Amino acid sequence: MPLFEARRLHKRFGRQVVLEDISLAFPEGQLSGIIGPNGAGKTTCFNVLTGRYAPDRGEVIFAGETITGLAPRQIARRGISRSFQVMNLFNDYSALDNVLIALPEIRLHGLDGWSDLAANAEAHDKAAAVLGRVGLAGKEGTPAKSLSYGERRALEIGVALAAEPRLLFLDEPTAGLGSEGTARLSGLIAELKETLTIVVIEHDMKFLFALADRISVIHWGQVIAEGTPAELMQNPWVRRAGVGGAA
Amino acid sequence: MPTADRRRVPLFPVPMLVLFAALVTTPLWLTKVGLYQYLALEIMIWMLFALGFNLLLGYTGLPSFGHGAYFGIGAYAFGLLELKVWANLWFDLAGAALIAAALGALVALFISHRRGIYYALLTIAFGQVFWFIAVKWHSVTGGEDGLLNLRRLPADFGFIAFDLKSNAALFYFAFGVFAAAAVLLWRLVHSPLGRILTAIKQNETRAAFVGYDVWFYKWLAFTLSAGVSGIAGGLFALAQQSAYPNVMSLHSSGFVVMMVLIGGGLVSFWGPVLGALFFILARDLLGAYTETWLLWYGLLFMAMVLWKPDGIAGLWQDWGRRRRRSGKLPVQAAARAS
Numbered sequence: 001m002p003l004f005e006a007r008r009l010h011k012r013f014g015r016q017v018v019l020e021d022i023s024l025a026f027p028e029g030q031l032s033g034i035i036g037p038n039g040a041g042k043t044t045c046f047n048v049l050t051g052r053y054a055p056d057r058g059e060v061i062f063a064g065e066t067i068t069g070l071a072p073r074q075i076a077r078r079g080i081s082r083s084f085q086v087m088n089l090f091n092d093y094s095a096l097d098n099v100l101i102a103l104p105e106i107r108l109h110g111l112d113g114w115s116d117l118a119a120n121a122e123a124h125d126k127a128a129a130v131l132g133r134v135g136l137a138g139k140e141g142t143p144a145k146s147l148s149y150g151e152r153r154a155l156e157i158g159v160a161l162a163a164e165p166r167l168l169f170l171d172e173p174t175a176g177l178g179s180e181g182t183a184r185l186s187g188l189i190a191e192l193k194e195t196l197t198i199v200v201i202e203h204d205m206k207f208l209f210a211l212a213d214r215i216s217v218i219h220w221g222q223v224i225a226e227g228t229p230a231e232l233m234q235n236p237w238v239r240r241a242g243v244g245g246a247a
Numbered sequence: 248m249p250t251a252d253r254r255r256v257p258l259f260p261v262p263m264l265v266l267f268a269a270l271v272t273t274p275l276w277l278t279k280v281g282l283y284q285y286l287a288l289e290i291m292i293w294m295l296f297a298l299g300f301n302l303l304l305g306y307t308g309l310p311s312f313g314h315g316a317y318f319g320i321g322a323y324a325f326g327l328l329e330l331k332v333w334a335n336l337w338f339d340l341a342g343a344a345l346i347a348a349a350l351g352a353l354v355a356l357f358i359s360h361r362r363g364i365y366y367a368l369l370t371i372a373f374g375q376v377f378w379f380i381a382v383k384w385h386s387v388t389g390g391e392d393g394l395l396n397l398r399r400l401p402a403d404f405g406f407i408a409f410d411l412k413s414n415a416a417l418f419y420f421a422f423g424v425f426a427a428a429a430v431l432l433w434r435l436v437h438s439p440l441g442r443i444l445t446a447i448k449q450n451e452t453r454a455a456f457v458g459y460d461v462w463f464y465k466w467l468a469f470t471l472s473a474g475v476s477g478i479a480g481g482l483f484a485l486a487q488q489s490a491y492p493n494v495m496s497l498h499s500s501g502f503v504v505m506m507v508l509i510g511g512g513l514v515s516f517w518g519p520v521l522g523a524l525f526f527i528l529a530r531d532l533l534g535a536y537t538e539t540w541l542l543w544y545g546l547l548f549m550a551m552v553l554w555k556p557d558g559i560a561g562l563w564q565d566w567g568r569r570r571r572r573s574g575k576l577p578v579q580a581a582a583r584a585s
Contacts, residue, residue, distance in 0.1 A: 050456070076458035088453040090446050101446045102457040106439050110459065113431075113440040118254035163457050 001064070003028035003197050004049075004080075004167055009058035011041075011048050011221075018044045019055070020221040026167070031189070031198045033212035035205065041221040042201045043085055046171050049199075050082045051075040062167065077107075081165035083156040085172045085201075089144040095155055096140040099127040102162035127162065134158040134188060150181035157188065168192065170200045174207055182207055209233075256437040262517050263429065270422055274415050282531075284414040285486070288421055290527045292482045295425050297506045297519030298432050299475025304504070305512040305519075306436055307468040308448030310367040312500055313374020317473040319495020320377060321347040321480025326394035326490040327387070336400040336411075340424070340481045347477020348470050350377070355469035359462050362451065374500055381492045393491025397484055411485070421482050428475060435471075436516060444468050502526065505548050511560025518560040525559060 002025035011019040018041045026032045036042050047053045049060060051072040060068045067075055090098050100106060103123055109115075117123075128140055134154040139147065144155060153173060160168055173189070174182045182204065189211055192198060202208040208215065209229040217225040217232065225235045273287040296318050303309045324346035328339040358369040381388045389395065402409040402420050411417040435441045443464055447454045451461050484490040493499070507513075510522020526544070533540035555561055 072455045073458050073460050090449040107458050109439045110443050113435040113438045116256050116437050117439050117442050118256050
């Protein structure tokens with residue numbers, strides 16, 4: 001049984017059908033990829049899966065529980081975390097504070113209006129460890145808005161990781177990164193893959209095909225092909241559509 | 248852990264101690280500089296109102312432009328409780344805070360899903376509703392005259408009671424309330440709750456996606472802020488010995504916004520304190536020379552928003568940064584105090 005499953009999802013905005021009977025399954029411990037051309041509905045799919053939009057029809061199941069239509073906070077609390085294509089950080093906070101605020105223990109003490117958060121050494125240690133894991137050691141005190149583009153991308157992942165997810169969605173993590181940044185990110189995701197179930201939307205086919213265990217191809221709001229990277233390279237439909245880097 | 252230790256926030260930071268020392272000694276020096284005790288009392292009450300308001304505007308990023316309503320509700324609640332329920336200082340003041348917080352909580356139920364201009368407009372609309380009720384519900388609120396002849400009730404501690412009829416005695420009582428509220432708010436903004444509010448101010452979407460109930464926190468910030476405004480309003484009724492519609496008018500709402508912005512509430516906890524001091528002093532000193540003091544203050548406000556939106560506290564921080572760059576001030580001292 002997959003850790004996460006979407007069954008026959010349908011989403012429209014006005015008259016525009018963006019997702020049409022999409023079914024996806026993400027097995028535990030694997031890295032699943034989603035590819036497709038611009039406007040194929042990939043990000044809308046992510047937004048429906050993570051609760052930003054409620055689907056018009058269909059069902060989303062995580063760890064055996066139906067989470068269809070739940071708010072993002074409810075989905076996040078169940079162990080699903082995500083990064084964003086357009087970066088979504090607490091810009092005035094330092095890198096450390098960005099991660100700190102996403103830690104579950106801080107969230108669980110969210111009504112504590114007396115204790116000094118800055119004195120919580122355990123939480124600070126944990127946040128610093130997350131920053132180290134995403135390659136931002138030494139940047140703890142730097143405001144998020146002052147980090148470089150690549151560092152902000154890494155911090156996006158750090159914030160998502162701080163929530164201690166079972167399932168991590170990454171929306172175009174290499175967007176805007178140069179080859180060096182992409183290589184560094186590739187190493188990080190390969191390391192995360194050892195302990196997490198990950199779903200990645202990506203345009204960079206070389207990056208995704210090297211990392212993914214399975215890939216789904218979305219086009220015109222539908223899943224047009226699924227399989228391992230090797231299988232997809234042979235898939236005539238993918239080759240014809242020219243979205244698998246194989247055309 | 249070094250990271251945490253470096254950032255630890257003192258319970259009584261230097262600006263707080265300086266402020267408390269300045270306030271507590273006012274009876275010794277105020278008249279010597281040509282001012283009077285009631286003015287210090289009024290300034291302190293507005294400081295408390297502005298600090299409470301800034302929890303919402305400065306720390307949560309929610310623009311309430313009708314917050315005078317909760318100041319006024321506190322004043323009316325204090326007066327009505329004194330006149331019709333139980334003339335006991337503690338009961339009436341706690342009632343002022345609780346009633347203002349309860350009505351704030353009710354309003355927040357309707358507005359917490361909004362942000363930006365829609366949020367601001369809704370707060371103005373609700374503020375006007377409360378003002379209208381105060382003016383029209385004559386049998387309860389006294390209409391345009393308001394509630395008159397309120398007594399300055401004694402502060403009864405059981406074993407000893409203090410008479411608060413003199414401005415100096417009331418000032419010291421109000422100082423106790425102000426100091427307690429300032430310490431609590433100072434702790435709150437540095438606590439997990441305060442940091443979550445500031446995170447929501449910066450990015451509601453991200454806060455929701457790491458598991459925070461953004462709507463609830465916005466509701467809570469409004470409720471707490473209304474409660475603090477209510478205490479300030481109760482003290483104001485005690486000081487004025489009356490509660491009247493003007494206390495909760497749009498003017499009051501505008502004044503507190505100007506205090507917070509001119510003082511620099513968006514960049515410093517102490518901004519509202521500076522702003523209230525500056526505003527009331529400007530009113531009194533400029534007002535002694537010209538009836539058009541508000542025109543000049545308004546022009547000053549516009550200039551500040553255009554050229555130094557960080558306000559007086561921002562100017563102070565700029566000066567501190569220059570001093571630090573020139574090596575005359577330790578790097579962390581100023582940061583920890585703001």
